[in-house]
Amino acid sequence: MTIDLPPEVRAMTEDTVYRTSSQYRLWSFSxxxxxxxxxxxxxxxxxxxxxxxxxxxxxxxxxxxxxxxxxxxxxxxxxxxxxxxxxxxxxxxxxxxxxxxxxxxxxxxxxxxxxxxxxxxxxxxxxxxxxxxxxxxxxxxxxxxxxxxxxxxxxxxxxxxxxxxxxxxxxxxxVRQPNRGLKGIHVELQNMAEGLPNSETKDEMRMLVFPGVEARSEWRPPKTAEARHVRDRVDAAYAAARELLDAPALLTDVYFLYTPSQIAFAAMQIADPTLISWFFTSRLPLQSPTRPTILATVRACADMLADFSEGQLLSKEQRGKLEAQLEKCRDPSTRDMIKSHMAKKGGETVVNDEKAKKRKMEREAGTKEGADVFGPGLTIGNGA
Missing domain, CATH: 1.10.472.10 (Cyclin-like)
Incomplete structure (x- = not known):
């Protein structure tokens, strides 16, 4: 059975759906x-x-x-x-x-x-x-x-x-995350390595040059690139990209500046530039007017991810010094979160109690009014 969807629904893309999300509306910035x-x-x-x-x-x-x-x-x-x-x-x-x-x-x-x-x-x-x-x-x-x-x-x-x-x-x-998108890229590349939807893609992937010394992928080409070696290359790129999503993507501002799909492609760009460049060419025609913008955006995101290093994190000693300084200059009114929370909760309890009493009085008044309308309850006489 087929479902006849309206044209506007059929025309919707993943990017269109993302732009309706709260993440895009509230948490996306320049x-x-x-x-x-x-x-x-x-x-x-x-x-x-x-x-x-x-x-x-x-x-x-x-x-x-x-x-x-x-x-x-x-x-x-x-x-x-x-x-x-x-x-x-x-x-x-x-x-x-x-x-x-x-x-x-x-x-x-x-x-x-x-x-x-x-x-x-x-x-x-x-x-x-x-x-x-x-x-x-x-x-x-x-x-x-x-x-x-x-x-x-x-x-x-x-x-x-x-x-x-x-x-x-x-x-x-x-929170919309790039992990699922990255998995989708991985699955699609694996299918292409298997010759789906056509065998030409498998042959083209076997002919690609190796990732290069700057690529994060640990895959290196064997003497003869067979189909299984291409699959190994895709797996290695995926593994390297996952590591990038686990650290640089979480410790930089990329979630605020780019969409999840852009982050996923940027991670793959760093992992295996040759592979993902070929993938873009197979999916994004050279004559497409949006191609330059898409590639430039992915490259900018990749640069931000690649520029991150764990050396940028505070050491334990540096963090201790800043936290000690923070204790001296922080807002004194928020030092005791439990006390502030209980005070607010207590105030809300008073308000809720007052509302409950008001609702009880309204119910009692309604019950009395109903009794007045229908008259007093029936009684059974002693002998009649």
């Missing part, structure tokens, strides 16, 4: 707009802390950022990046799926677009993001078990920041 948003968030946090100190009667000269030693925006980003790496290490330790890891990292990175580490230090937030991702990705680990696995942490501390994180995420919990 490099300039992303930098401007982070700068604004940092400046507002500094101003708020300065105002609090002045209200508390501190010397006005101490309100200057240099005097009190506020972290710079660059130092804040380094702490956030280090917290993302901590999430990666934690999920590996827990043997959690890759999609939970990617979702948790994006929750953390999105949180710090509208919140500054000066207000909420990353070491207080990353566990909450990881626990929230565990729920949204249907892993369903209980908070008590999770807290114990995370170094016997306090479950109340993890839950205290959850609503704040949800607010920062604008309650959009979906």
């Amino acid at each position: 490099p300039e707009s992303l930098a401007a948003l982070r700068k604004k968030t940092h400046e507002l946090a500094v101003e708020r802390i300065q105002q609090q100190r002045m209200n508390d009667g501190e010397d006005s000269s101490a309100s200057d950022g240099d005097d009190v030693g506020f972290l710079t925006l660059e130092e804040e980003l380094l702490l956030v990046q280090r917290a993302c790496e901590t999430i990666r290490a934690s999920t590996d330790m827990l043997s959690w799926p890759a999609q939970v890891k990617a979702t948790a990292v994006q929750y953390l990175r999105r949180f710090y677009l509208s919140n500054s580490p000066l207000t909420y230090p990353p070491k207080d937030i990353y566990k909450t993001c990881l626990y929230l991702a565990n729920k949204t990705e249907s892993l369903h680990v209980e908070v008590s078990d999770f807290a114990y696995q995370m170094g016997k942490s306090n479950p109340a501390e993890i839950l205290a920041a959850e609503y704040k994180v949800m607010q920062a995420l604008r309650f959009t919990l979906d």
